[in-house]
């Protein structure tokens with residue numbers, strides 16, 4: 314496949330949040346965005362994303378990273394070759410078993426739990442509390458990544474997963490260089506996308522958990538939601554002179 318630029322975008326709070334802005338994005342993408350491939354990177358499950366595709370004007374993507382970057386699919390919804398294999402032997406049930414005893418963590422509903430994702434709710438956590446979770450898992454011999462999003466959601470994921478890793482795998486398969494990958498986000502589970510050498514844009518409504526974690530090269534759009542995504546695309550194309 315020839316190299317084309319790639320848009321990897323979060324959904325809730327980034328592409329979604331303002332229906333008129335989403336319409337503007339969808340119009341731009343379907344009438345003039347042929348230079349780009351589109352990848353959705355979301356905390357939602359695949360089933361929940363499929364519902365959303367029916368309910369909204371989200372354009373059809375070329376790849377999907379779901380459940381906080383623990384699952385990766387191609388445009389036809391087939392599992393991305395080689396992706397699942399990297400997590401062999403990791404079991405989120407073990408993490409749930411260890412963390413369920415911590416009183417201030419509330420397990421999310423069963424639909425949000427998968428073999429590769431243990432998810433809890435806990436409002437207003439700071440790094441001290443997140444470190445308690447890291448320590449509890451380490452003591453139990455579980456290697457994991459912990460992400461905190463929207464000042465509420467705690468996701469425990471296997472090493473080698475996440476939205477940034479999914480974007481890297483897809484970009485490599487499509488022969489794109491890191492500077493040809495534009496990433497967009499608003500909350501903590503987007504941070505791994507901003508820790509690669511991609512071109513990052515924060516929408517104006519991005520939360521401090523993300524804005525304080527990204528580097529100075531990241532573009533901070535003055536526009537929220539999908540208008541911020543469109544603005545980021547314009548920003549990075551201007552810099553390229555195209």
Ligand code: GLC
Nearest residue numbers: 356357381425432462466502
């Ligand atoms: C979505 C998922 C939830 C996760 C959150 C943050 O809301 O449904 O399980 O914790 O994203 O990543």
Ligand code: MG
Nearest residue numbers: 323325326500
């Ligand atoms: Mg979001």
